[in-house]
Amino acid sequence: MPPVQRNRELLLAALAMLLIGGLYAAASLTVGVPEAGRLLGHSLGVVGFVLMLATETLYSLRKRAVRRARGRMSEWLQFHIFTGIVGPYLVLLHSAWSYKGLAGIVMLLTVIVVFSGFVGRYIYTAVPRTPEGALFEADDLERMIGEAEMALRDRLGSAESIGAAPDRPTVWLVLGRGPKSLTDRLRRWHELRRLDPAARVQAVRVQALRARLRELRRQAASLSAARRLLAVWHTVHIPLGMALFVAAFYHIGAALYFATLQR
Amino acid sequence: MRRPLGCLTGAGLLAALLTAAAITATALASSNRLFSPGKLSAQAGVDLGGVSAHAALEEDCAACHPAFWSASAMGDRCLGCHTEIAAEIGDPAKLHGEIASPENCRDCHTEHRGPTAHLTTVDQVDFRHDGVGFELTAHRDMAPSPLACRDCHAESLRAFDIQDCAECHFVLDPAAAGEHMLSFGPRCLECHDGLDSYGAAWDHAATSFPLLGAHAELVCTRCHLAMHSLAELQRTPQQCAECHAADDIHAGRLGFDCRSCHNPGTWQEATIDHQLTGFPLEASHAEADCLSCHVDRKWWGIPDTCFGCHAQQDHHEGRFGTDCAACHRPTTWADWSFDHNLAAFRLTGAHASVACLACHTSGSFRGTPTVCGACHADPAYHAGMFGANCGACHNTSAWTPASYNGPHGFPMNHGGAGGNCDRCHPGALTGYTCFGCHDQGEITDKHAERFASFSDCMACHPTGDKEEGDD
Numbered sequence: 001m002p003p004v005q006r007n008r009e010l011l012l013a014a015l016a017m018l019l020i021g022g023l024y025a026a027a028s029l030t031v032g033v034p035e036a037g038r039l040l041g042h043s044l045g046v047v048g049f050v051l052m053l054a055t056e057t058l059y060s061l062r063k064r065a066v067r068r069a070r071g072r073m074s075e076w077l078q079f080h081i082f083t084g085i086v087g088p089y090l091v092l093l094h095s096a097w098s099y100k101g102l103a104g105i106v107m108l109l110t111v112i113v114v115f116s117g118f119v120g121r122y123i124y125t126a127v128p129r130t131p132e133g134a135l136f137e138a139d140d141l142e143r144m145i146g147e148a149e150m151a152l153r154d155r156l157g158s159a160e161s162i163g164a165a166p167d168r169p170t171v172w173l174v175l176g177r178g179p180k181s182l183t184d185r186l187r188r189w190h191e192l193r194r195l196d197p198a199a200r201v202q203a204v205r206v207q208a209l210r211a212r213l214r215e216l217r218r219q220a221a222s223l224s225a226a227r228r229l230l231a232v233w234h235t236v237h238i239p240l241g242m243a244l245f246v247a248a249f250y251h252i253g254a255a256l257y258f259a260t261l262q263r
Numbered sequence: 264m265r266r267p268l269g270c271l272t273g274a275g276l277l278a279a280l281l282t283a284a285a286i287t288a289t290a291l292a293s294s295n296r297l298f299s300p301g302k303l304s305a306q307a308g309v310d311l312g313g314v315s316a317h318a319a320l321e322e323d324c325a326a327c328h329p330a331f332w333s334a335s336a337m338g339d340r341c342l343g344c345h346t347e348i349a350a351e352i353g354d355p356a357k358l359h360g361e362i363a364s365p366e367n368c369r370d371c372h373t374e375h376r377g378p379t380a381h382l383t384t385v386d387q388v389d390f391r392h393d394g395v396g397f398e399l400t401a402h403r404d405m406a407p408s409p410l411a412c413r414d415c416h417a418e419s420l421r422a423f424d425i426q427d428c429a430e431c432h433f434v435l436d437p438a439a440a441g442e443h444m445l446s447f448g449p450r451c452l453e454c455h456d457g458l459d460s461y462g463a464a465w466d467h468a469a470t471s472f473p474l475l476g477a478h479a480e481l482v483c484t485r486c487h488l489a490m491h492s493l494a495e496l497q498r499t500p501q502q503c504a505e506c507h508a509a510d511d512i513h514a515g516r517l518g519f520d521c522r523s524c525h526n527p528g529t530w531q532e533a534t535i536d537h538q539l540t541g542f543p544l545e546a547s548h549a550e551a552d553c554l555s556c557h558v559d560r561k562w563w564g565i566p567d568t569c570f571g572c573h574a575q576q577d578h579h580e581g582r583f584g585t586d587c588a589a590c591h592r593p594t595t596w597a598d599w600s601f602d603h604n605l606a607a608f609r610l611t612g613a614h615a616s617v618a619c620l621a622c623h624t625s626g627s628f629r630g631t632p633t634v635c636g637a638c639h640a641d642p643a644y645h646a647g648m649f650g651a652n653c654g655a656c657h658n659t660s661a662w663t664p665a666s667y668n669g670p671h672g673f674p675m676n677h678g679g680a681g682g683n684c685d686r687c688h689p690g691a692l693t694g695y696t697c698f699g700c701h702d703q704g705e706i707t708d709k710h711a712e713r714f715a716s717f718s719d720c721m722a723c724h725p726t727g728d729k730e731e732g733d734d
Contacts, residue, residue, distance in 0.1 A: 245279075
């Protein structure tokens, strides 16, 4: 099974946004900003909403399709993230930079839900999973930590310390792992710079083993906290999403009634 | 955490319900203003029922948006207030006459675009501008970018300042615009209705006066000077003489249908149908150079008689008069034929074969006497007995036989003479002799008993009867 490329969905979403943004800018310069009620603006809204609807439903359905599962969960998540970014972006362009009435509320909710989605992904990636998306349990992590410690000792020998488990608050281990990972990388880079080339090769291997061990220890220490945070996030994100879609349906119904059906 | 229904969690469903309730309540409380995509226009117009701008209806959505169960539509609400527009619909002379209907108000007049936004957003491509009397065909295609409505209707789409025409067209082509304005005046719409026939692609050939030859190179004002309306342009004279009277070197003598000889290219290339003149060109005349008759390009007053031109060539030196055509044909002088029957003296009998100069001895063909005696001397045989009226006895075929029916003392058919004078009057009519037929010796012997001699037989035989002398 080929490995899933990390952050590919973000890259694709960024490319799609650049392309759509370029076309939108060209149209704006040519015929003016596409109004929400005209063909182009309306089309942006329709396509954006369909993508948002796909974001909300398809990944959720896949998660529950145990018997007739199609595709890897991680790929569905990538698709979920891609549509979850590009769809709201199209809705943003559909707004024609006017945020009045219910349409403005829908746009605001969209922005909030998208931001919430980014937060959710951050928390989600703190929970260790198999490539298929299955959760690792604490026992699995302990076994993997033991294997990592053994590999590191084989490399360092018994005289050198292999470090200890993190002692920070567990919530911080989840939410602060991004900045912590960044500072660790910088520190390791500085250490490598001071070494001669021959020693640097050995040091790189040791650093990789140490980093793997630290990550496993962090995941083990924060496993329950990460799961709690993810549950909390779901508790907040799902109502926000439901509110968004209810408001969006109201907006669509009103637009159809006032702008299309009513002459 | 297991969520078998996905998003349909308790919190999710509660959020959905609360959101729906909040939106519904807000919509009801705000008379649906929650759904308004933007502020209404605040641009003041005519006061209609106390409302001079749509912004005054900001909180009364139902003023324009009827409930879905209502029988009326939005357009009805529009026209309910804008009665003057309702009156225009269907009237071709009015702005909304042919383009508007209660169903399409919003196609041009879009609301909720803010207090300062223009209420009229006409799609220039779809708008039937010809419905307001000015077709935009030519203006739509103007490079590099098509005209926008505001380019011509700066103040209001309902108003048009004729000066806007000049402002653009002076920029596009100052020289042409200046000349055009000076020539035809500034009231562009008097002539231009925007149709192709009066725009850049207008073709003069489509009119009743296509520009041919030299006309095509003229500036418009040569024919349309000081014309300031379409009606004036259409009244432009089309007859040649109406413009070219001053150019007429014929001074009107050839009439005014110049096209019968001239073409529009140049006056010089005239093709004259001489048959239409009083002097059709035949034979040699048709081949002659025009200027051989029309000396010095004199086209009028040219003699139309033979002698008018050919007097110097008259070999008859005028003796036959000046009507050459009486004998000569227009091929050559040698091709002639004189019909003497047309003359006072018809040539009959032997005269027809006589050489002309046998009668016209002096070379003169006029004044030739027609009496016989002028040519024929009275013969001695007649002894002057019959005067000059030869025709009383003779015809023109021959002198003999003659037919004398005058007084004659002796039967003229005696002895079967049959009018043959010579039988009895040989030599001269003054005497006669019977012995031409009657043997003189025998007659003398027979009369010897009575007369020793005799010469006047008629003395005894006045009617020629031989028995008459017995008494």
